[in-house]
Every structure is written in structure tokens, then in C-alpha cells.
Amino acid sequence: MEYVLKTNSLCKSYGGFRALNGVSMSVPKGAIYGFIGKNGAGKTTFIRIICGLQEPTSGDYVLYGKNNTDKDIVKSRRRMGAIVETPSIYLDMTAEDNLKTQYRILGLPSFDGLNDILKLVGLENTAKKKAKHFSLGMRQRLGIAIALVGDPDFLILDEPVNGLDPQGIVEIRELILKLNHEKQITVLISSHILDELSRLATHYGFIDKGRIIKEITANELENVCRKCVRVEVTNVKALAVLLDELEIKYNIISDKTVDIFKKINVSKLVMLLSKRSCEVISMTERDENLESYFINLIGGVTYE
Numbered sequence: 001m002e003y004v005l006k007t008n009s010l011c012k013s014y015g016g017f018r019a020l021n022g023v024s025m026s027v028p029k030g031a032i033y034g035f036i037g038k039n040g041a042g043k044t045t046f047i048r049i050i051c052g053l054q055e056p057t058s059g060d061y062v063l064y065g066k067n068n069t070d071k072d073i074v075k076s077r078r079r080m081g082a083i084v085e086t087p088s089i090y091l092d093m094t095a096e097d098n099l100k101t102q103y104r105i106l107g108l109p110s111f112d113g114l115n116d117i118l119k120l121v122g123l124e125n126t127a128k129k130k131a132k133h134f135s136l137g138m139r140q141r142l143g144i145a146i147a148l149v150g151d152p153d154f155l156i157l158d159e160p161v162n163g164l165d166p167q168g169i170v171e172i173r174e175l176i177l178k179l180n181h182e183k184q185i186t187v188l189i190s191s192h193i194l195d196e197l198s199r200l201a202t203h204y205g206f207i208d209k210g211r212i213i214k215e216i217t218a219n220e221l222e223n224v225c226r227k228c229v230r231v232e233v234t235n236v237k238a239l240a241v242l243l244d245e246l247e248i249k250y251n252i253i254s255d256k257t258v259d260i261f262k263k264i265n266v267s268k269l270v271m272l273l274s275k276r277s278c279e280v281i282s283m284t285e286r287d288e289n290l291e292s293y294f295i296n297l298i299g300g301v302t303y304e
């Protein structure tokens, strides 16, 4: 597997406080990597370090094959666009002038591709409207447009849908998917809006108290979180044999419980089992999602 970013035991201390405590994570090329953690978990600190805005206290990382201590890390960073915390836009300027400013900051010789970027983020018709008159969603899309100047193939977005209304959230989602699918841009996206992230991400990294507690692919997570009915019976073996006969998928959880991954006809199941001297003690529908998975991971604590 090819990785855009690999970090190795990154630590960051502020005085005596460890904001990052040995973060090792890997972002595969082509991924939409959902970076999940509650407020204060260390997401922004991590992103600031990767963007070169802060130095790690210890540990290192490799971005596009270059170690952060390597002089050529600057070249790797040119392949990256980012929004850290809030997008850096000039409110008194139009979308076009904001982009032109970014072209100049990056020292690009012409404004080639500017109109394409405006179109891509759906701001091509904003003409002379200044960014201060944009909706929050438009500002966020302008922030992404600015991050796209220089044609990056890795985009880092820190909480891009925070504070947006449902329509704004959908627009950002569609934009991120378009950038990933059509332009093959790898995206690292931090968020604590897990329902939204679960519609996008191909990979997840969970951070808590400055530590990565789990990395998992969306497919793996789907298997873990599959909708199922948990059935408690007096004879698991009899239930397993019956489910095999009916070609229904299941997981044996304990010597009394089985998770069944299909809608089942309860009365039929109870009747068939009773013929095999097996009683059903209880039956519960389980629908674990990204949010409950995360809460379980961090030890059952709710988050803001």
C-alpha cells in the first residue's frame, strides 16, 4: 500500500501538557481519511504539525516519501493544500481576487486554472460579490478553493462542516467526493460530526487524549457495525445448525448468544428451534453506527 502520510510517535507538549502523545498513523494514497476525536483530543495540533505550522516535540513523519527533517519536505508540502481551523479568506475581496492572492502567495507565474477551481467549488457565478456577503457554506467552499490553488494531491480539512446548515453540509460532502473521485485527491478530514463523516470516509483514525486508539477501514467498520439481531438461546449449537440450513449469516458471540445478520421471521425461528429443544431467551435489534463505535472505543464517555 502506498501512503501519502505516515507519522511515527508524534508528540507535542505545551509546557507540561502533552497534546499529542505518540501519534502513529498512516494515510493511504487515494483515501478519504476521517480523523475523529472529541474536542481537545489533539486533531488541530496534529494537523498544524503536518502543515509545518508547528514543530513536534518528538517523533517524526514522512510526507510523500520525505521525512519532516529533510530539507525537501518543502517540496512535499507543495503537493498539499489545507484549511486549518477557519479558512484564511479576505472578506473584503471577491472569490476570484481571493484566489488570485493565493496564486501570488504561492509565486505561481499565471492564473491558469483559476476559473476551473471556481467552477469546481460552485463559486463561478459570484462575480463582484465580496466574501463577507457569502454564506458560511460559500466561505467554506472558497476556503477549499484556496487550498486547491497549486493543484495539490493531498487536501487536509480541519472540521470543514462545522456550523454549516444541512444544505451547506451536503455541498461540502459532494465537493469532497468529487475531488477524491474525479481528481484522485487524497483527503484527511477531521470532524466530530460522525454521521456526516461516515458518508464519506474510506478510512478512519480515532484519536483520544493525544493518542491514536484505532485505525480502521470503512469496510472493516461496516462489518463491525452491521445491523444485526442478537439472539440469546439455551442451545447455541442447535441455532447454528438451523441458521446454516437456512443459509443465514451469523456470528457466535458466546455460548448463549448469536448475532444474526438478516431480517428473520421471529415466530418461525422460535417454532423451528423449539422442535430442536432450544428455547429463545431474548432477542434484541442492534444497530451500531460510527458514533456508538467511537463512544465504545473511548470507554463509553459521551462527547460534545
Ligand SMILES: Nc1ncnc2c1ncn2[C@@H]1O[C@H](COP(=O)(O)OP(=O)(O)OP(=O)(O)O)[C@@H](O)[C@H]1O
Pocket (backbone or CB within 6 Å): 014, 017, 019, 037, 038, 039, 040, 041, 042, 043, 044, 045, 046
Ligand atoms: N498553544 C497551546 N498552548 C497550550 N495548550 C494548547 C495549545 N494548543 C492546543 N492546546 C491544548 O492541546 C489540546 C489539544 O488541542 P487541539 O486544538 O489540537 O484539539 P482538537 O482535537 O483540535 O480539538 P477541537 O475539536 O476542539 O478543535 C487541548 O487540550 C488544547 O487546550
